[in-house]
Amino acid sequence: MTYQNYLVDVGPDKIALLTVNRPEKRNAMSAEAWRELEHFFAWADQAPEVGMVILTGAGNKAFIAGADLNSLAGRRPADCLKNAAQSALRRIERCAKPVIAAVNSYAFGGGCETAIACDFRVASENAVFALPETGLGIIPGAGGTQRLSRLIGLGRAKDMVLLGRSVSGPEAVRIGLATACVPQEKLLEEARQMAAQMLKRGPLALQMAKHLLQASLSSSEDVGLLMENMAFGALCGTQDKREGVMSFLEKRNPSYQGK
């Protein structure tokens, strides 16, 4: 798989490492980069060799420094009707495989929005999360006004969006924006450990649980509980469920096939 803006490395452990590869521009995202991101996650969603994705930025100076401000300069209202950034981040959210953002330094604007569309954020100690858009006369346009408040609460989201206040790696953990904060050189190791822990669990169960958790944000409790019960029933018919229960009873580690 070859992209202009990314490096892709899929290991035998089923962990796909996707690296935004434009370090000289602090990994700022062009329209093409958003399209490639969407393409990658559509592929990863279906690829049997991928169980988990880690997304990071090349170099040690930025995760993603936002949308490319050069391409933003000429943006007209009609161009926004097809929002490549929103569409790509929705694809991450809908990807059945869990996605971990390994945030190595600046996650600004669209970079912060990318991180919050992932299932987990692991931050380096020098990470900085910020949504500076209102200072540029625009607003976060890739889900930032919607996803952030659900993650850290309305007050803190307003602090970041309206005041443009930045959040460091350690603070991100305190406010629930990140699950862990580690020295930069340990970041990928930490993300890989998280991924490895999830890879030991039932893959179909993980996929179902991710979809249900996402759906819980927009469905009523009645409908959500019904969907949960239907998904539970579907899982009861899988080899994975038999293997999970039998391995417990036989006091051994499970070997899941995703079937």
Ligand code: ACO
């Ligand atoms: N778009 C386009 N180019 C960028 C961006 C960006 N978002 N961010 C950095 N660059 C480019 C710079 O123009 C510079 O290019 P040059 O070497 O050709 O002059 C290069 O990347 C390095 O940038 P520096 O500012 O020199 O790097 P530094 O490490 O000192 O600072 C930082 C990094 C803090 C991320 C800074 O570049 C910055 O503030 N960038 C803009 C961040 C921003 O406002 N993002 C939100 C965009 S709006 C949105 O996402 C919807």
